[in-house]
Amino acid sequence: MRIVSLLPAATDIVAELGLAADLVGRTHECDWPPRDVAGVPVVTTAGFSSEDLTSREISAAVGGAAHGGSSLYTLDAGALAALAPDVVLTQDLCDVCAVSYEAVSRAVRVLDGGSRVLSLEPRTLDDVLDCLVTVGELLGVRERAERRREELRGRLAAVCDLTAGRPRPRVVAVEWLDPLWPAGHWVPEQITCAGGEPFLAAPGEHTKPMTWEAVQAVRPDVLLVLPCGFPPERTVRERDLLTSLPGWDDLPAVRSGAVWVLDGPAYFNRPGPRVVRGAEVLAHVLHGVRAGDPVSTAEAFPLP
Numbered sequence: 001m002r003i004v005s006l007l008p009a010a011t012d013i014v015a016e017l018g019l020a021a022d023l024v025g026r027t028h029e030c031d032w033p034p035r036d037v038a039g040v041p042v043v044t045t046a047g048f049s050s051e052d053l054t055s056r057e058i059s060a061a062v063g064g065a066a067h068g069g070s071s072l073y074t075l076d077a078g079a080l081a082a083l084a085p086d087v088v089l090t091q092d093l094c095d096v097c098a099v100s101y102e103a104v105s106r107a108v109r110v111l112d113g114g115s116r117v118l119s120l121e122p123r124t125l126d127d128v129l130d131c132l133v134t135v136g137e138l139l140g141v142r143e144r145a146e147r148r149r150e151e152l153r154g155r156l157a158a159v160c161d162l163t164a165g166r167p168r169p170r171v172v173a174v175e176w177l178d179p180l181w182p183a184g185h186w187v188p189e190q191i192t193c194a195g196g197e198p199f200l201a202a203p204g205e206h207t208k209p210m211t212w213e214a215v216q217a218v219r220p221d222v223l224l225v226l227p228c229g230f231p232p233e234r235t236v237r238e239r240d241l242l243t244s245l246p247g248w249d250d251l252p253a254v255r256s257g258a259v260w261v262l263d264g265p266a267y268f269n270r271p272g273p274r275v276v277r278g279a280e281v282l283a284h285v286l287h288g289v290r291a292g293d294p295v296s297t298a299e300a301f302p303l304p
Contacts, residue, residue, distance in 0.1 A: 163195025
């Protein structure tokens with residue numbers, strides 16, 4: 001089967017199901033697993049270069065505070081047609097974070113081969129894991145997908161068990177730095193599973209910008225910094241957007257050294273199987289307990 005993935009999380013799912021060899025096309029941001037995707041043709045480009053832009057400039061370029069503006073992705077419809085995919089995996093959850101479903105549908109309509117389009121729209125942890133079965137059924141490996149889903153559920157249950165009964169710190173997770181944006185969808189559930197009490201976003205919620213005063217009012221014991229699409233080193237480069245805020249030094253999380261930089265794209269921003277690893281990372285961050293492999297400094301470290 002010839003698969004084109006227009007969503008990094010979908011690429012993760014295809015690889016999780018052991019079908020990476022069937023990928024014939026991907027986005028420029030599909031980077032996991034590196035060995036499997038390196039040689040797969042890219043059919044998207046960034047709408048602009050974000051490397052030299054600030055968080056505020058990026059937010060303005062994609063539509064501002066409504067988080068509903070233009071996509072960062074441009075689809076090469078000609079390249080997609082040349083690949084003649086049997087299946088195109090995409091999403092309709094956020095037009096900013098991937099090629100819009102409308103753009104994909106337009107491109108697929110002109111193909112001659114009858115490509116099937118599957119849109120993934122998970123909002124909760126259960127939704128994310130169920131996507132494995134949804135994709136697996138379409139790709140003919142439903143039983144394998146169900147086994148993997150149960151294995152991942154087992155890992156989540158182990159995290160919940162390890163942190164049960166422990167004091168629950170007040171946690172705020174920041175998904176964007178300027179404007180400040182709380183992490184919603186499945187992230188509050190990751191925090192709860194790892195033994196924390198999430199604030200400023202509810203499970204499954206598609207969030208909106210928050211004020212700094214709202215963060216101060218929560219007085220978080222732990223502040224998680226995991227900007228969407230930013231690797232940890234990019235987050236650290238923009239640390240002044242947080243540390244220069246009035247009253248920063250008075251936050252309990254700052255006073256106790258519990259401001260953590262996390263790998264958002266790997267474990268929190270993308271609705272793929274690695275959100276389970278994100279919960280394991282948070283168990284270490286919030287309670288110092290080990291769930292799964294030891295947490296490396298590439299995955300989480302205190303804000304320097």
